[in-house]
Amino acid sequence: MAERSMDKLHAYQRRGIELGAEYHWVKMGMLNVTQSHARKYVEKSPSTRRVLPLGLEHETVLASIIKVARDLPITPDAVWSVGSSGTLSRGLQLAFPDAEIHVVQVGHTMKDNEIGRAIHHISPYKFDRPVKKHEMPPFPSVPTYDAKGWQPMMNYYETNDKPKNILYWNVAF
Numbered sequence: 001m002a003e004r005s006m007d008k009l010h011a012y013q014r015r016g017i018e019l020g021a022e023y024h025w026v027k028m029g030m031l032n033v034t035q036s037h038a039r040k041y042v043e044k045s046p047s048t049r050r051v052l053p054l055g056l057e058h059e060t061v062l063a064s065i066i067k068v069a070r071d072l073p074i075t076p077d078a079v080w081s082v083g084s085s086g087t088l089s090r091g092l093q094l095a096f097p098d099a100e101i102h103v104v105q106v107g108h109t110m111k112d113n114e115i116g117r118a119i120h121h122i123s124p125y126k127f128d129r130p131v132k133k134h135e136m137p138p139f140p141s142v143p144t145y146d147a148k149g150w151q152p153m154m155n156y157y158e159t160n161d162k163p164k165n166i167l168y169w170n171v172a173f
Contacts, residue, residue: 001013001023001024001025001026001034002025002026002030002034003025003026003027004025010128010144024037024041031108035051038051039051054085055084055085055086055087055088056085056087057085057087061087061091062087062090062091062094064091065087065088065091065092065094065095066091066094066095069091069092069095069096070095072167074165074167075096075165076096076099076163076165076166076167077099077100077163077164077165077166078099078100078101078102078163078165078166078167079092079096079099079100079101079102079166079167079169080102080103080104080149080153080166080167080168080169081102081103081104081149081168081169081171082103082104082105082106082123082145082146082148082149082171083103083104083105083106083107083110083114083115083118084105084106084107084108084110084127085107085114086103086110086113086114086115086116086118088169088171089101089103089115089116089118090114090116090118092169093116093117093118096167099167100119100163101116101117101118101119102118102119102121102149102152102153102156103115103116103118103119103120103121104121104122104123104148104149104152104153105120105121105122105123106123106125106127106145106148106149107127121149121152121156123148123149123152125148127144128144129144130143130144130147131143131144131147131148131150131151135147135150135151136150137150137168137170139170140170141170142171145171146170146171149168150168153166153168
């Protein structure tokens with residue numbers, strides 16, 4: 001991970017440390033530099049280490065998203081999620097081929113292959129900034145991630161027809 005002051009860790013990084021995660025801090029930790037360090041780290045012990053793809057983009061992860069989504073007691077007309085790598089959104093696109101899919105970009109600028117067939121929206125918030133309290137969804141949601149899709153969805157349906165069954169995918173809390 002990109003090196004940072006230990007008193008400025010993200011809540012997820014602190015939680016990882018509490019759970020025993022071993023972080024290797026990288027100076028000048030731009031994504032390509034960090035990924036290069038990760039590959040070199042794996043090369044030292046390839047039988048016990050592995051580089052996971054950004055967004056856990058892997059066929060087993062996509063298959064798991066599809067299975068969980070299709071097991072829900074709803075057939076959505078529209079599906080909303082936030083996205084950075086787009087893995088979740090593309091899994092939901094596969095799970096619900098007839099639904100209108102929306103993805104709200106909350107991280108880096110998403111590329112067309114990350115967006116897939118989704119309608120692309122961009123959060124006005126920088127990645128590490130939480131949404132304002134009045135923009136939080138009416139259920140538990142991570143203010144710096146999942147919650148960033150709620151207000152764009154609400155705004156969208158002020159000017160567009162609202163379908164009967166909308167699924168808002170809240171990643172984690």
